[in-house]
Amino acid sequence: xxxxxxxxxxxxxxxxxxxxxxxxxxxxxxxxxxxxxxxxxxxxxxxxxxxxxxxxxxxxxxxxxxxxxxxxxxxxxxxxxxxxxxxxxxxxxxxxxxxxxxxxxxxxxxxxxxxxxxxxxxxxxxxxxxxxxxxxxxxxxxxxxxxxxxxxxxxxxxxxxxxxxxxxxxxxxxxxxxxxxxxxxxxxxxxxxxxxxxxxxxxxxxxxxxxxxxxxxxxxxxxxxxxxxxxxxxxxxxxxxxxxxxxxxxxxxxxxxxxxxxxxxxxxxxxxxxxxxxxxxxxxxxxxxxxxxxxxxxxxxxxxxxxxxxxxxxxxxxxxxxxxxxxxxxxxxxxxxxxxxxxxxxxxxxxxxxxxxxxxxxxxxxxxxxxxxxxxxxxxxxxxxxxxxxxxxxxxxxxxxxxxxxxxxxxxxxxxxxxxxxxxxxxxxxxxxxxxxxxxxxxxxxxxxxxxxxxxxxxxxx
Ligand SMILES: Cc1cc2nc3c(=O)[nH]c(=O)nc-3n(C[C@H](O)[C@H](O)[C@H](O)COP(=O)(O)O)c2cc1C
Ligand code: SF4
Numbered sequence: 001x002x003x004x005x006x007x008x009x010x011x012x013x014x015x016x017x018x019x020x021x022x023x024x025x026x027x028x029x030x031x032x033x034x035x036x037x038x039x040x041x042x043x044x045x046x047x048x049x050x051x052x053x054x055x056x057x058x059x060x061x062x063x064x065x066x067x068x069x070x071x072x073x074x075x076x077x078x079x080x081x082x083x084x085x086x087x088x089x090x091x092x093x094x095x096x097x098x099x100x101x102x103x104x105x106x107x108x109x110x111x112x113x114x115x116x117x118x119x120x121x122x123x124x125x126x127x128x129x130x131x132x133x134x135x136x137x138x139x140x141x142x143x144x145x146x147x148x149x150x151x152x153x154x155x156x157x158x159x160x161x162x163x164x165x166x167x168x169x170x171x172x173x174x175x176x177x178x179x180x181x182x183x184x185x186x187x188x189x190x191x192x193x194x195x196x197x198x199x200x201x202x203x204x205x206x207x208x209x210x211x212x213x214x215x216x217x218x219x220x221x222x223x224x225x226x227x228x229x230x231x232x233x234x235x236x237x238x239x240x241x242x243x244x245x246x247x248x249x250x251x252x253x254x255x256x257x258x259x260x261x262x263x264x265x266x267x268x269x270x271x272x273x274x275x276x277x278x279x280x281x282x283x284x285x286x287x288x289x290x291x292x293x294x295x296x297x298x299x300x301x302x303x304x305x306x307x308x309x310x311x312x313x314x315x316x317x318x319x320x321x322x323x324x325x326x327x328x329x330x331x332x333x334x335x336x337x338x339x340x341x342x343x344x345x346x347x348x349x350x351x352x353x354x355x356x357x358x359x360x361x362x363x364x365x366x367x368x369x370x371x372x373x374x375x376x377x378x379x380x381x382x383x384x385x386x387x388x389x390x391x392x393x394x395x396x397x398x399x400x401x402x403x404x405x406x407x408x409x410x411x412x413x414x415x416x417x418x419x420x421x422x423x424x425x426x427x428x429x430x431x432x433x434x435x436x437x438x439x440x441x442x443x444x445x446x447x448x449x450x451x452x453x454x455x456x457x458x459x460x461x462x
Contacts, residue, residue, distance in 0.1 A: 012225045013233060013241055015217050016257045020104040024146040027107040036220035037152055040115045043223075048119050049075065052219060054227035056239035060097075061087055061170075061212030062288060062315045064238065064303035067219075073194045074120040074209045082122040083198045083208040084113050085179070086216050088129035088136070089163060089170035092286040093337065095317030096428045096438065097243040098213040100255040102129075102136040105217070106143040112216030114152060115223060120209055124157045126179050126198070127213075130169065131162035132429075166451060167341035171390050172210040174343075185343045186390040212315070214243055235261030237304035242316050244301065246271035247426045249278065249322035252436040261305075265297040268320055272436070278322040282406070285314035287334045287425070288395045290402035291327075310402065319426055326420035327407040331400055332360040333423035333444075335381065338396050340447050349393040352384030354449070356396060363411065366418040374411055378404065 021027040028035060040048045053068035074082055086109055090098040102109065113125050129136055140160050147153055163169050163178045172193050174184040179198060187196075197208030218240060222230045231239045238260040244267060247253045251272025258267070264283065274280050283292045289312030292299065299309040306313045321330065339353035359376035362369045369376065381400045384393035410416040422445065430439040446454045 012229055013218070013221045014257060015101060015108050015214070015221075015241070016104050016243065016255075021107060024107055024143065024150065027105065031220075031224050035111060035150075035152065036224040037111050037114045037118075040118055040223045045075065045119045045121070048115060048223060051227045052119075052222060055218075055222045055230040056227075057215070057218055057222065057230070058238055058303060059212055060214035060218070060242065060315065062092070062286075064313060067211060067215055070194060070209060070211065071116060071119050074122075074207045077194070077205075077207045079205050079207060080121070081204055081206045082120050083206060084116045084120065084122045084125045085175065085193070085198075085208050085210040086113055086125070086127040086213050087170060087172065087175055087210055088127050088133075088140075088213045089175060090133075090213075091130070091167040091170040091427075092288070092315050092317050093334075093425045093427050094245060094247045094284070094286050094319040095315050096245045096255055096431050097316060099133060099136050100245075100431065101214055101217060101243060102133075102139055106136075106139045107147075108217035108220055109213045110140075110143055110147055110158075112211075112219035113158075114147075114156070115219050116209055116211070116216065117156060122209070123155065124159075126159050126161055128161040128163045128169070128175050128178055130165055132165060137162060166343075167337070168343055168390070168392070171392070173390070175210060176208060183343075185345055189389050234259040235300055235302040235305070237261075238302035238313070242301065242313075244316040244318060245428070246318050246320060247428065247438055248318075248320035249275060249280065249325060250320050251275055253438055254433070254436045255431065258301075260302045261300040263298045264292070264301055264318070267301060267318065268297065271320075274322055278324060280320055281323050281325060282321045282327070283311070284319045284321075284330070284334070284399070285312050286317045286319070287337060287399060288312060288314045288391075290398045291406055293406050312398075326416040326423065327403055327410045328360070328364055328417045329420045329423040331377075331403050332357075332364045333425045334399055335360055335377070335396055337425045337427075337444060338392060338399075340449050340451075342392055342449075344449075346386075346388050346393075348386035349384050349388050350449075352380045352382075352386075353393060353396055354380070356380030356384070356400065364417050364420070364422075366414075374404065 057067040058064040168174045169184040173187040193208040193210045197206040200206045234240045242260045243257045292311035296309045303313045336357045339357040356377045359373040363373035381396040427441040429441045
């Protein structure tokens, strides 16, 4: 199946151009040279909000929360100081969509933030992204200068914040901590950003609107073309377009933009399908959602359909496994990833995930234990989410019990455990678009729960 993953030039709402936009003027050509920010500023904030509401836009950061509802909450907050934040931390394994977007088209995200400022009445914006995202940070800085030169930032302040490598950096309350100069440790659950934002004081909670880079980027075209044209694309549940990352056991891994609602099977075909002689077995959406077995690959890629099928859309980072993959080894890698990346603030998370990770190591390395390692692993993850400040331990509950249920026999099979190689969780460092290859961060194997790195692991990982 041949497939062009890029914008057919000037097709409304598509964000990824065939060739990266090198200048702001080049980007603006799709709008006849006039920025949608100017159009939005001519409209009452309520009218802009109404358009975003009508579009049905759902956040692309993982949870699919309606974007306009978040805007409305911040807009109606009693505190006059508000902030707009773009989550560009992109730490979800198997996901490269935000970096791909920023490399090719940083302008849509920046314009989306400016429109959000107009609606919620914010004067200051932040874009936190990992310090290791050098290309993206550079691209954002250049784009910011261009927008400033056009006067679009007059009276506003935009700060790009290079941040740490940790998975938790992308968690929205940890993200705010990093902006404030602290480590990426989530704040208490009862302080959502839209209630307590940045640099808050008792009398001034300064709510922050935190949205994913793609969520912000979808807004300018909605304002220019109107909500109806956005809603006409994609599925009813998740209107518009999505940017998906397909990694793992496919022939042409990559990043693709498409209308939501396409069956997963078709999406995996775009990524070249199974390798020669192999068949696809299962899919994980990052490390956040339950496994989706291949028998359900006809499920449409949208939030509602995937939830109904027992999995989730997440941030559209589809990690595909074929019949040669070892689910126990995948679980060992993913649960270890969550354990190592958790932050020790909540005892239940740290002890539960630790127990699960050690038990899965015991199972996969054939170490004798006092009790059945699988029982210990399941008890560890199921008991983990108690008084948890963030969703991270819930991800472990999503992953393990469902994987054990769907692939129980593999957990008793030495060929899939002790005799299978370690699994490298696909934390994507870079993407070679021409070769359709992702560069993975192999240091994942050596990262320790105190966020230091051990000497490189000897075991070869899959
Ligand atoms: C452990 C963890 C890591 C996360 N990492 C990211 C991330 O890298 N990027 C992101 O946009 N959202 C991430 N999120 C989700 C954010 O907390 C938040 O829901 C999102 O930025 C909201 O944006 P949206 O409404 O546009 O989807 C993460 C959540 C958790 C629990
Ligand atoms: S639930 Fe886990 S990762 Fe989240 S704040 Fe608590 S200890 Fe840290």
